[in-house]
Amino acid sequence: MKRKEIFWLIGTAIFVLIINFSLFGVDGFKSESVTDINVHDTYFVIANIHFILPLSILIFFSVYLIRMLKQNFKNLTANMIFVISGVLSIWILTGMISFVNSYIGVTETTEYNLTVTNKIFDNVSTVLYSLQIIIVGLIVYSGFKTGRNYKLTE
Template identity: 45%
Template sequence: MIRKELLWFFGTLSLSLLFHLFLDGFDSFTADSTLDINIHDTYFVISDIIFFTVLSALLFFFVYLLRMLCSNFKNLYANFVFIIACALIVLILTSSISLIQSMSNVFDASTLNVQTHSLRSTIGNALILINALLVLFASFVGFKTGWNYKQNKHSP
């Protein structure tokens, strides 16, 4: 059982590395590499390690979500990896929320038009809602994991 779980874990990790390699190339494995994204008038520069972390967390989240749902919450290792991936996504979303709120506070509301300020507020509220739903779902998975473990421990 442990060998199968290690194969799934390292398979997902290697898939994440392949996606990262496909999206960013071989230069992304240097220490000071960055990912540059140009969207309209804004130029985003993101560290490759942050991009890889977000990509890996999302990939682990979806792979282990499917594994967990297919096993009906009975695979202890899949549940734990899913909860860890969910916690990492919650941390990423929390930092995104604080970044969006700080961007709203830096600029004076009079210099921003009302639509931009409203859009940032809406995006921040949506991320808070998604964050709360992820925490609730991770709590539910933890409850189901404990319930299944308790039932398996007492059954002969």
């Protein structure tokens, strides 16, 4: 790996740490730290790691998408980091889709055969599926262009 790539990787990781520190403070670096979300009269207590990991992957995905497109897929290290962050973002989106789809089923009722349609969760699920398809397309295109550029240089 070239020295420039190491600087980009470390710089992106430091940027993620700064964002983590600005959002969660010093407590964000503790493993037992949680965030309380109040929705009407219900409190949701969620570990900070569930916010930090998707945010980190999103930042790495965005930075290396821009770098990969700017360099016309000629930097093998940047392309591999993009593919890894893309696969991780697909993994996170799959969990989010599962979570949203579980709420779609909860809102249905069998009483008096009434059909309840929950358009909000249907729309969110469709958007998440679309994002997954776009990310898969970007990964496939990146792999194709990287393989083509790597094959031409040999």
